[in-house]
Amino acid sequence: MKPDSHEVFTRMIDESLAVGMPIPEEKSLRQHLQSCVPCQEYLNANTRVIAGLGGLSFEVDPSLQAKVVESISQRAQQIQAAPFNSRRLMLICVLALALTVVGSFLDLQFGNLIASLLDIRSIHVRQGLFALWIIPSICLFLLFPMLPVLSPANRNERTL
Amino acid sequence: MFDYDISRAADLKSDAQQIGVGLRRRDVALLKTLVEQYQYRLVRYFIYLLGRRDGVDDLVQETWLRVLERGSSYDGRSRFEPWLFTIARNLAIDQMRKRQTSSLDSNDEGDWETGAKSPKSDDPSPFALAARTEDAERLAHSLETLDSVYREALVLRFQEDLSLQEISTVVGAPVSTVSSRIYRGLATLRSQLEGANHEA
Numbered sequence: 001m002k003p004d005s006h007e008v009f010t011r012m013i014d015e016s017l018a019v020g021m022p023i024p025e026e027k028s029l030r031q032h033l034q035s036c037v038p039c040q041e042y043l044n045a046n047t048r049v050i051a052g053l054g055g056l057s058f059e060v061d062p063s064l065q066a067k068v069v070e071s072i073s074q075r076a077q078q079i080q081a082a083p084f085n086s087r088r089l090m091l092i093c094v095l096a097l098a099l100t101v102v103g104s105f106l107d108l109q110f111g112n113l114i115a116s117l118l119d120i121r122s123i124h125v126r127q128g129l130f131a132l133w134i135i136p137s138i139c140l141f142l143l144f145p146m147l148p149v150l151s152p153a154n155r156n157e158r159t160l
Numbered sequence: 161m162f163d164y165d166i167s168r169a170a171d172l173k174s175d176a177q178q179i180g181v182g183l184r185r186r187d188v189a190l191l192k193t194l195v196e197q198y199q200y201r202l203v204r205y206f207i208y209l210l211g212r213r214d215g216v217d218d219l220v221q222e223t224w225l226r227v228l229e230r231g232s233s234y235d236g237r238s239r240f241e242p243w244l245f246t247i248a249r250n251l252a253i254d255q256m257r258k259r260q261t262s263s264l265d266s267n268d269e270g271d272w273e274t275g276a277k278s279p280k281s282d283d284p285s286p287f288a289l290a291a292r293t294e295d296a297e298r299l300a301h302s303l304e305t306l307d308s309v310y311r312e313a314l315v316l317r318f319q320e321d322l323s324l325q326e327i328s329t330v331v332g333a334p335v336s337t338v339s340s341r342i343y344r345g346l347a348t349l350r351s352q353l354e355g356a357n358h359e360a
Contacts, residue, residue, distance in 0.1 A: 014342075014343045014346070015339075017342075017346070018317065018324065018339050018342040018343065019323075019324060019339075020317070020321070020323065020324075045350045045353070045354060046346055046350060048295060048350075048353065049295075049299065049346055049349045049350050049353055050318045050346075051295065052293065052295035052296050052298070052299040052349075052353065053296075053299065053314065053315070053318055053319060053349075054296075054318075054319070055291065055292050055293030055295055055296030055299075056204075056287060056290040056291055056292065056296050056299070056300070056303075057290055057292045058200070058203055058204050058207055058213075058286060058289075058290045059289070059290070060199060060200055060203050061217060064199065064203075064217050064220065064221075065195055065196060065199050067217075067221065068195050068199070068220060068221050068224050069191075069192050069195055071221055071224075071225060072188060072191050072192070072195070072224055072225065072228055073188055075225050075228055075229070076186055076188050076191075076228060079186065079228075079229070080186075
């Protein structure tokens with residue numbers, strides 16, 4: 001036997017244990033193990049370590065599971081009850097932005113026409129559109145993303 | 161060592177898909193089942209990762225809440241365990257960073273990266289408390305001093321039965337690094353176990 005053959009086979013054993021499934025050299029390793037005591041000992045020592053790890057049994061607080069389940073249930077209820085889920089918020093923001101754009105477009109393109117139809121000055125139409133349409137829609141667009149932060153549901157602290 | 165179980169692959173895939181659907185729906189009944197099934201394993205993983213017991217229960221709770229909140233990101237195509245342990249790991253790292261930031265002056269938390277315990281601590285380690293066999297008792301001391309990256313690789317491979325690829329996903333390191341950590345971890349524990357035998 002070559003002096004480095006143990007090293008080759010111990011590396012195979014390491015690989016086999018780490019990979020956890022048959023390695024390509026499995027057959028030759030099995031054959032070698034039948035006749036090589038040092039490699040058998042090496043394998044046994046490793047399997048003993050692995051078995052030793054299985055001999056560690058950590059204690060778990062018996063009430064932990066109930067606490068975790070309770071906190072999950074509470075959190076699930078909070079999520080379901082949350083009035084501002086991200087999809088709805090996004091929709092509102094897009095709508096508010098569209099309203100702002102449409103309002104500005106109306107103001108620029110049809111301000112004079114509306115003024116002449118209503119027989120008022122165009123500056124009044126412009127002011128009206130700004131005050132009643134464009135500014136409220138901009139406010140909606142800017143303020144709605146902040147609502148989840150201000151929501152009381154997000155201020156609840158978790159306890160354990 | 162050489163008995164490999166590959167017959168359960170189809171069942172596992174189906175389980176993963178069911179978990180994926182349930183998590184997307186935020187199914188609390190499913191989560192209760194998962195908590196029951198994985199509670200001990202999460203506790204064990206955190207202990208191996210952190211080398212201590214205190215704060216682990218909070219991390220377990222945080223992990224499940226995050227599973228509930230981010231369940232939609234689990235697609236059910238791969239096994240549930242790597243996804244769960246990735247969440248757990250990220251939370252543990254966040255917590256350790258916060259602890260290290262808040263205790264810079266006292267510097268009594270030890271070093272998470274090396275898993276080194278504070279020299280001041282006289283309390284028995286969680287490994288010593290958990291040892292139920294003679295070999296486990298011998299290993300407990302070695303585990304205390306072993307770097308946490310090696311402990312983590314060992315628990316994921318030999319206790320959780322994760323593949324190298326799955327461990328690589330959890331720890332965010334290449335498969336070759338994971339293999340190397342397993343070899344070194346095993347080698348350290350083996351030599352200490354053999355040393356203890358010779359002394360005895």
